[in-house]
Amino acid sequence: MFQQLMDDHDFLAFTLANIDKPLKSQAFTLSNQTTVTILDNGVISFSPASGSTKDVVLSCAIHGNETAPIEICNKLISDLLTCKIETLHRVLFIIGNPDSILTQTRFVEENMNRLFSGAHSDGEGLINKERVRAKALEQYVSDFFNDNDNSQRIHYDLHTAIKPSKHEKFAIYPYRPGRAFSAKQIMFLAGCDVDTILFHHEPTTTFSYFSSEQFKADAFTVELGKVMPFGENDMHKFANTHKMLAALITQIEPELAVFDSNKLNLYKVSRSINKHFDDFAFSFSKTTENFTGFEQGQTLAIENNQQIKVIEPYEAIVFPNENVPVGQRTVLCLVPAPNEDIQ
Ligand SMILES: [Zn+2]
Known part of the structure; x- marks a missing residue:
């Protein structure tokens, strides 16, 4: 089963080919001594041989038809598997909802980005695959962050939006009472061409809020542009995002511009x-x-x-x-x- 992945280095194809097939967690080592662990369908981690100062979660396809983030993550995974790039930090990639990639829809039964922080088990409980998956993803993120107490924890949950937008790329900064917002994080996002930030005003049931709240991670929901089908994304539009995410994992500290609010669009949520x-x-x-x-x-x-x-x-x-x-x-x-x- 894993031979196919090592032959073509296409984790997305591997994930879609193995939907509904039981997958036992399996680890192997690359020639550069990076440990690769496949934890579940669509869930893969990379750990460098020597100490990591950052633990990075990159998630995509929490909404299955948002293809550009999937392509960005799949390329990073492929480059890691072929040792074209080498990570200095622990990285967990998550392809959130493979079933809804196949159906080319935002979700199959329920919007997964309303199901975190335990919402998966509210009401009727774990009645559909998205609820079961959200619960499982929480566990993978928890295990990943809890494995290492001394690292900076980062989670970018990557999306594209349904609607056209006056600001093409933007990020939602989850509500974080008692914690200042990070200028470094905002400038990292600006380097990704994400120059618009929304400061959220209350707890939510999104994936990024889960990591922010539970693990005090620097976590964001990142919207990278408009939803397009596979193959129709103009990947040039995502070049800086891809470059910065690669820099994040392959460098100790990526180079960032100095914080300048004049170059950013900063909004806060007044109400929902x-x-x-x-x-x-x-x-x-x-x-x-x-x-x-x-x-x-x-x-x-x-x-x-x-x-x-x-x-x-x-x-x-x-x-x-x-x-x-x-x-x-x-x-x-x-x-x-x-x-x-x-x-
Ligand atoms: Zn989305």
């Missing part, structure tokens, strides 16, 4: 608007880009004959989706964030 009634409908068009701004008093949505209006002098919207179950988030509202605690 949840759906309370089935007739919830946005007042803006379906083609409205992420980060489009609205003035105070403008109507954002209507449900149950009630208007939901802009409260702040200016609010920008991101991730609008009215087709969610009642109780879930339809949109995040943002305001400029010039005064966050960034160190």
